[in-house]
Amino acid sequence: MKVTDDSGRRIKVWELVLRYTLLLAVLALTVGPFLWQLSTSLKGPTENIYTSPPQFLPGEPTLHNYERVADTIPVWDYALNSVKVATANVVTNCVGAALAGYALARLRYRGRRAATLAFILAMLVPVEGIIIAQFTTMRDLGLNNTLIAVVLPGCIGAMNVLLMRNAFLNLPYEIEEAAFVDGANVWQRFTRIALPSVKGTLAVVAIFAFMGAWDDFLWPLIVLSDPSKFTLTIGLNYLHGTFANDERLVAAGTVIAVAPLIALFACLQRYFFRGVGEGAVKG
Amino acid sequence: MATASRVRRQLPVSPWLFAAPGLLVIGAFVLYPFVSTLINAFTDRRTLIEGEFVGLANFRELLHDDMFWIGLRNSTLYVLGVVPALVVLPLLLALLVQKNIPGIAFFRSAFYTPVVASIVVVGLIWVWLLDERGLVNAVLETIGVGRVGFLSDQWLLLLSAMAVTVWKGLGYYMIIYLAALANVPRELHEAAAVDGAGAVRRFLTVTVPAVRSTMVLVGALSSVAAFKVFSEVYLMAGPSGGPAGEDTTLVMLVQRTGTGLTGRVGYASAISVVVFVITVALMLLVLRADRRSET
Numbered sequence: 001m002k003v004t005d006d007s008g009r010r011i012k013v014w015e016l017v018l019r020y021t022l023l024l025a026v027l028a029l030t031v032g033p034f035l036w037q038l039s040t041s042l043k044g045p046t047e048n049i050y051t052s053p054p055q056f057l058p059g060e061p062t063l064h065n066y067e068r069v070a071d072t073i074p075v076w077d078y079a080l081n082s083v084k085v086a087t088a089n090v091v092t093n094c095v096g097a098a099l100a101g102y103a104l105a106r107l108r109y110r111g112r113r114a115a116t117l118a119f120i121l122a123m124l125v126p127v128e129g130i131i132i133a134q135f136t137t138m139r140d141l142g143l144n145n146t147l148i149a150v151v152l153p154g155c156i157g158a159m160n161v162l163l164m165r166n167a168f169l170n171l172p173y174e175i176e177e178a179a180f181v182d183g184a185n186v187w188q189r190f191t192r193i194a195l196p197s198v199k200g201t202l203a204v205v206a207i208f209a210f211m212g213a214w215d216d217f218l219w220p221l222i223v224l225s226d227p228s229k230f231t232l233t234i235g236l237n238y239l240h241g242t243f244a245n246d247e248r249l250v251a252a253g254t255v256i257a258v259a260p261l262i263a264l265f266a267c268l269q270r271y272f273f274r275g276v277g278e279g280a281v282k283g
Numbered sequence: 284m285a286t287a288s289r290v291r292r293q294l295p296v297s298p299w300l301f302a303a304p305g306l307l308v309i310g311a312f313v314l315y316p317f318v319s320t321l322i323n324a325f326t327d328r329r330t331l332i333e334g335e336f337v338g339l340a341n342f343r344e345l346l347h348d349d350m351f352w353i354g355l356r357n358s359t360l361y362v363l364g365v366v367p368a369l370v371v372l373p374l375l376l377a378l379l380v381q382k383n384i385p386g387i388a389f390f391r392s393a394f395y396t397p398v399v400a401s402i403v404v405v406g407l408i409w410v411w412l413l414d415e416r417g418l419v420n421a422v423l424e425t426i427g428v429g430r431v432g433f434l435s436d437q438w439l440l441l442l443s444a445m446a447v448t449v450w451k452g453l454g455y456y457m458i459i460y461l462a463a464l465a466n467v468p469r470e471l472h473e474a475a476a477v478d479g480a481g482a483v484r485r486f487l488t489v490t491v492p493a494v495r496s497t498m499v500l501v502g503a504l505s506s507v508a509a510f511k512v513f514s515e516v517y518l519m520a521g522p523s524g525g526p527a528g529e530d531t532t533l534v535m536l537v538q539r540t541g542t543g544l545t546g547r548v549g550y551a552s553a554i555s556v557v558v559f560v561i562t563v564a565l566m567l568l569v570l571r572a573d574r575r576s577e578t
Contacts, residue, residue: 011382011384016384019379019382019384020384022379023379023380023387023390026376026379026390026394027390027393027394029450030393030394030396030397030450030453030454031393031396033408033409033412034396034400034408036408036411036412036418037408037411040411050416050421051421052420052421052424052425053421053422053425054418054421054422054425095304096304096305096308097305099301099302099304099305100301100302100304100305100306102301103298103299103301103302104302107297107298107301108298109298109299112298115302115306118306118309118310118314119305119309121314122309122313122314125313125314125317126507126511126558126559126562128511128513128534128537128555128558129317129320129511129537129555129556129558129559129562130313130316130317130320130555131537131538131541131555132320132323132537132541132542132546132548132551132552132555133315133316133317133319133320133323133548133552133555134312134316135541135542135546136319136330136548137311137312137315137316137319139330152308152312153308153312153313154312155308156304156305156308156309158305158309158313161305161309186297186301187297190301211399214401215400215401215402215403217401217402217403217513217514218513218514218534218538221538222538222542232401233401233403233404236403236404236407237403237518240407240410240518241521241522247411247414250407250411251411253407254403254404254407254408257401257403257404258399258400258401258404261399261400261401262396262399262400264399265392265395265396265399266392269392269395272395272399273395273458276455276458276459
């Protein structure tokens, strides 16, 4: 097989061998830990998981640990809570950021610069620094220990608003002008013309909203105290803290928590990578 | 522009209706908490008690609080340990996956997997890997090095947490570097190669100068994130921050001090203000270092 580089030159065999060796080494380092976790979660109760040298494949693979983790903590309820929180976060961010982004990009009014500045400032505030004040705010609203409180602070992210604003700014004005001439009002121009043209950015916002809510740890840890309301991440931390001695159980729990996101990533990689580029430039 | 000005015409309230939900949310849950953190820092407010203005008392107390200094030390060490690794390693990784050889898309995606996983999942995976009886120690024992107490020694714990942060961040910054590398003109490399420059020379004289501004960006992003570290250390060292709390970071201290029914909101806010100030300072420092090395 002849392998060429971008400029059409042939890559030397030794260079290819070196490249693939390095790639495989990094692969083992990045994906290996996940596979080891999966393997641990499939090992039976009588199997020794502490062998040295280590045993990489389960001797008698079993799903028993997944049943047991559900007996120990209500892991499926936690998963459902995570689904609720993540779904709500996706919907509010997509709708809220698209609306606000459109207002910042396309509508003319007094105070537009101030509104834009407010979103930029909000983006720069480090969440970790205001978490206690967010907690007291939620307490004042009587929302502590609810899933609503988990969603609210990030339900329309300032960064998402600015991402949508830039996407709308990059659309050509002429199409909307034409629609205006045809008598379309603001709402019609927004939903029928502008919004369908920024689907890509909207998908990025949706994915990062889902991932952010599904993976979040510090905020739900602070705002949720009742174990029946936990999301998966907090539930896992609870499982780890309370039943730390059974690694098979913790492993099964982590696999349940990470599998949906890996599946999502496998299907929608394009948008994940695109989001990194767009987010980094703004961040 | 005649037609453009007609597009501008609309109901006077509609822009505010569009922007209202977003403004309401960031106002109530970001900007207001930010201002109230600044105010609370000068009060003795607790979770259930409103508190009174106490001037600089919280900050004076910080000066004599051993835990605060431990937190400041650990968060600072975290920046020093993590940032150089996150500036250099993802760049090397990006160079490795840049060339379009068969199967490279798979490798790029696979290297990104740790970014997608929750920090809790990642933390627990590594707690198990680095366990006294875990995989890493089993391997170390097999090759004759013997077992290492990664999660019991104060310094090894901090180092292990840093390694986990780097491990999780590699793929993210790799993608940022890939975008930057795509803009490096190929002719530069070819010219250098014609001049007889080896791979290392070309890396230092062509690649690094070309992606320098991206390196600064990565430095700024990763140093701010590293200073605010919470989850990795919380999961690996435990809620109380390892042996005698010696692995506590500043954000862990904020969380521990300010939450719960007896939480000292005022004092935790004062620590938060320190976190703000240092975060902003770090960003300015990185950007200034960039400007200086440019001239």
